[in-house]
Amino acid sequence: MNVKHHLDEATLVSYAAGSMSQAMALVVACHIAMCPKCRERVKDSEAIGGMLLEGLQPAAIKGDALDSVLAALDNEPSVNAAIAPTEIHRDRAVDARSVPAPLQDYIGGSLDTVEWRTIVPGVYYHDLPCKSERGGVSRLLRIAPGKAMLPHSHDGNELTLILQGSFSDEVGRFTAGDIADLDGDIEHQPLVDSEVDCICLIATEAPLKFSTLLGKIVQPITGF
Numbered sequence: 001m002n003v004k005h006h007l008d009e010a011t012l013v014s015y016a017a018g019s020m021s022q023a024m025a026l027v028v029a030c031h032i033a034m035c036p037k038c039r040e041r042v043k044d045s046e047a048i049g050g051m052l053l054e055g056l057q058p059a060a061i062k063g064d065a066l067d068s069v070l071a072a073l074d075n076e077p078s079v080n081a082a083i084a085p086t087e088i089h090r091d092r093a094v095d096a097r098s099v100p101a102p103l104q105d106y107i108g109g110s111l112d113t114v115e116w117r118t119i120v121p122g123v124y125y126h127d128l129p130c131k132s133e134r135g136g137v138s139r140l141l142r143i144a145p146g147k148a149m150l151p152h153s154h155d156g157n158e159l160t161l162i163l164q165g166s167f168s169d170e171v172g173r174f175t176a177g178d179i180a181d182l183d184g185d186i187e188h189q190p191l192v193d194s195e196v197d198c199i200c201l202i203a204t205e206a207p208l209k210f211s212t213l214l215g216k217i218v219q220p221i222t223g224f
Contacts, residue, residue, distance in 0.1 A: 003035045005178035012038065016045035023130035023138035023203035027159040027179070030100035030201055034177040099163070103201065107140070111164065111199055114140060119222050122147045136204035137223060143167070143192045150215040151189040156205030158182045165198030167191055187211060
């Protein structure tokens, strides 16, 4: 797999620090499972963070601190996608046709078993039970060859990982393993240019900002 588009440095640092949302962390974890370069970069970020922690002076804590922590853990809701960076440090190669290991907890080992819902003919989605911030989405998106998303920008960050097929937009061409790590400064219109359906794993921090009247009209229907 020839990965050409990688994670932004700020995204890697946020992931290694455990400070990003569940939905965004899932996309990052899946990309890292497919990309040896970003996998090594995360290890470096974790090592730097570990050294910084070692240099901190211990702080005094209350005598009941342990009891408070245990009580908080007991009250924490159970979720499947609390993706810890160490879970995806795998040395084995990932087949382009397989589902990245972090995603298998949600859909199993094959994209063929996913239950798709139709947005419009040729564009389908499958929502994932990951938490997104400020009304963002966490979903798989499947788009037929020759189809395009409506032009849009972002209120916050958007992560899009290509699992199958490819698309092109104002940023470049993205194929299996590539990740589009975009912020609010980018407006784009992805067009599927592969001979097979393009399947992506996406997470957004907030609803998209469509630049056309049609996009604004259909936004409540699409869930974006």
